[in-house]
Amino acid sequence: MRWFRNKDTLYGFLVLLPSLVLLGVFVYGFILQTFWTSLTDWGRDPTQALSANPRINFVGFENYRELFTGFVDARFRQDLVNTFFFTLFFILGCLGLGLSLAIALDRGPRGEGFFRTVFLFPMSLSFIVTGTIWRWMLQPEGGVNQLPTLVGLPKGEFAWLTSREQIWRFSWNDLPFFTGLVVGLVLLLIAAAAFRAGEGKRGWVASVSAGLLLLWSFTFGRTLKPLPYDELHGFNLAFIGIILAAVWQMSGYTMALYLAGLRGIPEELREAARVDGATEWQLYRHVILPMLAPITLSAMIILGHISLKIFDLVFAMAGADNAPTDVPALLMYLTTFRANQIAKGAAIGMVLLLMVALVIVPYLYRQLKSEVRR
Template identity: 55%
Template sequence: MIKNNGQVMALLVLLPSILLLGLFVYGFIGWTAYTSLTDSNGLQQLSGLPSNFVQLRNYSDLFNGSLNERFRIDIVNTLFFTLLFILVCLVLGLTLAILLDQKIQGETVFRTIFLFPMALSFVVTGVVWKWLFNPERGINSLPELIGLPGSDFRWFISEEQWLPFNWQQMPTFLTMFALGLVIYFALRWYAKKRAQWAAFAGAIALLLLMLITFDVPRQALPLISEEHGFNLALFAVVIAAGWQMSGYTMAMYLAGLRGISDDLREAARVDGAGEFGVYRYVVLPLLQPITLSAVIILGHISLKIFDLVYTMGGDTNLFIDMPGLNMYLTTFRGQQFGMGAAIATVMLIMVAFVIVPYLVTSFRTEDKR
């Protein structure tokens, strides 16, 4: 197996970090996952009693128990927030980067200004925007300076909701999402002429379509009847978080833009592309890897966000609540360690949905090299 001293040496050098990583990262992930299957709580641990293994009860309580509406609100909030936050950061970041890339004067100054919010802590951002979003005195009263009526949107304490849906429809939505993915891959395979894969995916798509038509997911997974929706209060958090992180996205895009040689643009122009065409057919496709990295980084920030909502909303403002905050309070205020671990595990799985495809693609590109 081991061919030479070099490999032995490499193994020895790597061993400490492998052990540390294995114990302090993967070991603790495993321990948390195990704790989430028990009823571990403060009283039990302090009394030195063993915790009882309760299988998936914590999870079924979270997704379906009458007392855990807060968690379900969090899941809906976090999905909407993540989508909007990534969208805002990408669009703003790309726009700023393209503008800065026009070889304007004072570029460094603007770059520093746009990048600066990232240097702040989310706690600072949260407090400052909480003041700015004060419904009585904040930016709502700005129009009054020029004699216009002020806005009465209540920002982070707004209780308005858009797109209301029943929690029972969640399985249907998930199936529809899966259907969308399958159709997307089917089309891609079809375009690449990998006919048998495309046919296979087409069959799965048909099956999913049938399931949705006959309302099977909702009946197969009977969930508690509860209204959820997109809380308008999230706009406040999206703006604050977008303000902080779009400068960072800009920096990533700017680096990407600088990496695109002028030869390519020139070649496109020679071929008759207008300025818009250059971006549409040359620059944007070449920026795709940057977009992917940005989505990964922003996605895992938004899924784990804690400090921003804690400083803006206090410990219990359900309209902007996120799973991270719920996990902290359940674990340490309520001392329900098992339940807290279950929330943490669900968060890990959500983040894994973002990270794992990225890891897979990056492994693949490395293999190709």
């Protein structure tokens, strides 16, 4: 083979071969096995779930249909809603707090090294340790709720981790409409950015796609109903405590990214903007923040995939059986290893994999494409 005539190429391939084999078997092989399991009825019969030779039948995408439209799987659909709100507030909190801390440290205050270490320290902890600490702080009968008593005020009554109150409720039947609407608006933003960057072809493709999607949403999105009844879901207030703990741990990571980006901006560029009459707000809005856009995108991707597969923090803070604070990864654990519904647990795992892939794969494609252009 001509490809192996080069000894360096052959040696490099042989060095990588064990890693490729292990990766193929223990990553992609198990992913395929999980996908196949999700297409069966393994675990539907409790007497067969853990037997040595269970009778397993192929049922196609029946498990997926039940997850999104079945009557008994409303908890999974609420978990998806929980993940959406958790991801939204987790990313916004980490980006906002991390950027604020980075701007403060970029001004060179006294004790900068000490404060930088303090802000980064939570990131060195595991989510289990963070969850244990914050669970003690947010317990309903103590912790934060006891702080008002220090100044003579009544004790707080907010159930940080056990509240069942929901806000921003909507029907699951409205999901097709809202999905099309949100994706259409995102495509419009992409089109605007493409036109601004001089990429007319890409801008027109995004504009036409957005128009068609928005047209579909307003014409057919309202009539497409996954369920024969209204099933209300919303943001559980019990997630506030978990979001606070997650932001506390990961905001130091975004602070480090933003601080490196701020230190990389030439001082001459800032001075030039000031000479042109730009205020500090205009300097950050028109010069510094646009230059930090790649860092913001990278941080959003990393934080997004962490939030989608979050498990240990929720398990440590609220336990496995607290439905208001449930997430898909936790439900996958309960479904697979407690209820012994192996196939349905595998289906939840594949949904999680798809959600993470939708975040990671476009970013990796864009990064590889930019490296090829260089």
